[in-house]
Amino acid sequence: MKRLIVATALASLVASGTAWADPPGHARNKEHREAQREYLKDRREAQREYEKDRREARREYAKDLREYEKERRKAEREYHKDRRKAEREYRRWARGEYIPRDYLYDRYYIRDYRAYDLPPPQAGYHWVRPYEDDDTYYMVQAATGLILQILGE
Template sequence: MKPLLLAGALMLAIPGAAVADPPWKPGHHGPGKHHNARHYEKDRRKAEREYWKDRQKAERQYQRDLARAERRWARGQYLPRSYLADTYYVRDYRAYGLAAPPAGYTWVRPDPRDDSYYMVQLATGLIEQIFGP
């Protein structure tokens, strides 16, 4: 009977050892955790600002790359219909050293940052001639 009581007492003592104090200091939530909510929130906001800053930078670069890719057309290709609007037409073509376009054609400058001018057919957008770099 004594060995049974001794075994029972040992069984009750063993789980008590597993509930020991954590190895970190009291007041901390564990290794790698912030010790107070203010510091956690400050770091979270900083990380979020950096994320959005990087995302905006990537978006600007993407738009620049996209604009560069859209601006390059060759003779015989079709200019997108969005550029066949009055705002892109070159009315004072002689000031740019361009010849007068034939009937049914007009000079178009799709990007004001680029000095490329396209003579396009108004009905289809077919590029007949390119002037510029």
């Protein structure tokens, strides 16, 4: 009888160990869940990186666009400035026309007309030299810019 009791006790111990053990697929399910968590974590991180890259690309594009527009406006101003300058440089006026007000300032007046062999201007008139590289002199009415006389080329 002793043997029967010992055998029963041993059988119950062996059976109880297998009862507490994990089911056969449990380890695989646990690994699957961990892999799924890791995958979702990586996916969220990739999404954050993607959004960050998109924001950065938008900022760079906006910056490049601002720089392009700035350069375009500058080039346009320079183009028109050069065009106006060229129009002014080749402009010649005739007697009876009005010289633009831009040239009715001290900078263009010839105070020492004798140094240029010019006759003295009448009262209310000045000698004007619009272009430094041009030897054309205009006697203009100081108030209106009406050209009375032209000497030079």
